[in-house]
Amino acid sequence: MSYLVAKDLVGGYGDTTILHGCSLTADCGRISVIVGPNGAGKSTAMKAILGLVKVTAGSVVLGGKNLDGLSPQARVRRGMAIVPQVENVFPSLTVQENLEMGAYLRRDPINDTLEEIYELFPVLADMRLKTAGNLSGGQRQQLAVGRALMTKPTTVLLDEPTAGVAPIVIATLFDMIIRVAERNIAILMCEQNASQALAIADVGFVLVQGRNRHTGSGPELLANPEVRRSFLGG
Amino acid sequence: MEAVNALVLLGNYVIVPGLAYGSQLGLSALGVTLIYGVLRFSNFAHGDTMAFGAMIALLVTWLLQSMEISIAPLPTALLALPVAIAGTALLVLAFDYGVYRHFRRVKASPVVFVIASTGVMFVMQGLIRFIVGPNDRNLADGSRFIVRARDFKDAFGLNEGLAIKASQVLTLGITIVLVLWLFWFLHRTKTGKAMRAYADNEDLARLSGISPQTVVMLAWTLTAALATTAGVLYGLDKTFKPLIYFHLLLPTFAAAIVGGLGNPLGALAGGFIVAFSEIGITYAYKRFLVYILPESMEPAGLVQLLSTEYKFAVSFFILVVVLLVRPTGIFAGRSA
Ligand SMILES: Nc1ncnc2c1ncn2[C@@H]1O[C@H](COP(=O)(O)OP(=O)(O)O)[C@@H](O)[C@H]1O
Ligand SMILES: [Mg+2]
Secondary structure (H helix, E strand, O other), X not given: OOOEEEEEEEEEEOOEEEEEEEEEEEOOXXXXXXXXXXXXXXXXXXXXXXXXXXXXXXXXXXXXXXXXXXXXXXXHHXXXXXXXXXXXXXXXXXXXXXXXXXXXXXXXXXXXXXXXXXXXXXXXXXXXXXXXXXXXXXXXXXXXXXXXXXXXXXXXXXXXXXXXXXHHHHHHHHHHHHHHHOOOOEEEEEOOOHHHHHHOOOEEEEEEOOEEEXXXXXXXXXXXXXXHHHHOOO | OHHHHHHHHHHHHHHHHHHHHHHHHHHHHHHHHHHHHHHOOOOOOHHHHHHHHHHHHHHHHHHHHHOOOXXXXXXXXXXXXXXXXXXXXXXXXXHHHHHHHHHHHOOOOHHHHHHHHHHHHHHHHHHHHHHHOOOOEOOOOOOOEEEOHHHHHHHHOOOOOOOEEHHHHHHHHHHHHHHHHHHHHHHHOHHHHHHHHHHHOHHHHHHOOOOHHHHHHHHHHHHHHHHHHHHHHHHHHOOEOHHHHHHXXXXXXXXXXXXXXXXXXXXXXXXXXXXXXXXXXXXXXXXXXXXXXXXXXXXXXOOEOOOHHHHHHHHHHHHHHHHHHOOOOOOOOOOO
16 A cells, blocks of 8 residues: 555535545655646646545555544644645745744754755755745755755755746756655656656556546556646647 | 034934934834744734733832842843743733633634734733823933933033943843844754744644644743843833824834844844934934034924824835835735
């Protein structure tokens, strides 16, 4: 069984149901990728896993423990972290302060983790005293990921980490994500740049209208003619 | 000599009073901007929060005076200040618990908060009138002047004298200490950073485990401290009169908005901009010009751009111009 298992999630906003029984998994050291058209419910699924969206059926299990009914904060304490799609940094705080706030709940010294993050994202080390609002798109996303890593999570949920990032930076960002996974962290991310993302995916999920349409390894999905035609633009 | 006289004149009537009034407005605007940054609404009860704080200081001052406790030459009100801050903090926290918390729960729009704060304002006004009445009260005791105009004249052999009131020096000194402390707190402590983070991005702050309740309570406490200090300093400098504090609401908001709502440094700068505009525009420059112009060009009138009764028009004008030309303030803040 996978480290993170979200099974048959049903839920949405208010009376509108967006997820109609969608299932996702992620494993430590592996990358799971969700792709699908705009409005398919990818972001909603991630929020449901973190407990930000009300779920009426289905379950979320992390490391064998059921998380149902827990608040987002409680889930963060159990090792989950999320990088939201937008507004994922504190713009008027410095890079370093952003990372410190990521570790807000920690009571132990955070300096080692800070240094690890700066090693992982050298550009952040150079900019540690700059305000986050002045970073470029790619730098900001690295900061957002760094911020999420400050709690030393076992699982990181990434909502479109390459959205709004210059095309030449996208490959660098994916490299960074691979390096994060190499630290034995389970990654679950959704992406608009579907073919690039599936190329680094250990598992891929194609989501349509809140339901799983296809599931398979990255290469499998990339080779699937139907997936290519409908979701990867031929 | 003429030029020195002109400078001393300006110092006496514009610069020294402007520095004191600017500090008072700056402290007051800091309170408004903190609440805006954290709770996202313009707190119309802020003027009366100042009045309430100054009132407690007045009551405690009376008590101390009756017990013949004094810290002369410093005013007794200074000794009363911590008590006044604590009392005001309790009051605003009670209003938060009884009023604003409900509107946060139902996720009310900012307009609803503003109207609620207007209600709170009326309640505070009633409370204050009930306790001390509407009249002028003297808050100041201790020594009044640090430099007297006459002594200054005699010492330097000038026509013009520079008077420096104890309250003006106190205002400046306390403002510097309080502002330095506030910025240290906001930028160097974990709690202060969490507060800025919350003001920046509430959702992400929650996800990071920052407790909204703690941040909100802290914001109210800091605001109570800033408002009370501003109110007491203003009362020492001028006089304690409940209605005056209500009138300070306009220049306070002008200062906060000029500086960019939610921007502490801007609020402080805004306080001085508004204070110097108000005093500079309502000052009659005739005597000043007599000193620096040749006799032939001596002005006939008072050379006063606006009579003192209209000083609030200056704040109003600044407010309107900023909102029209640059709604986020001179220093980028949130949109007003
Ligand atoms: N906060 C919200 N309140 C109501 N509906 C929402 C909200 N966020 C998203 N939706 C709706 O939920 C559906 C799925 O959105 P989302 O999960 O963001 O899709 P994706 O991330 O796959 O593009 C969309 O129809 C969207 O309009
Ligand atoms: Mg999305």
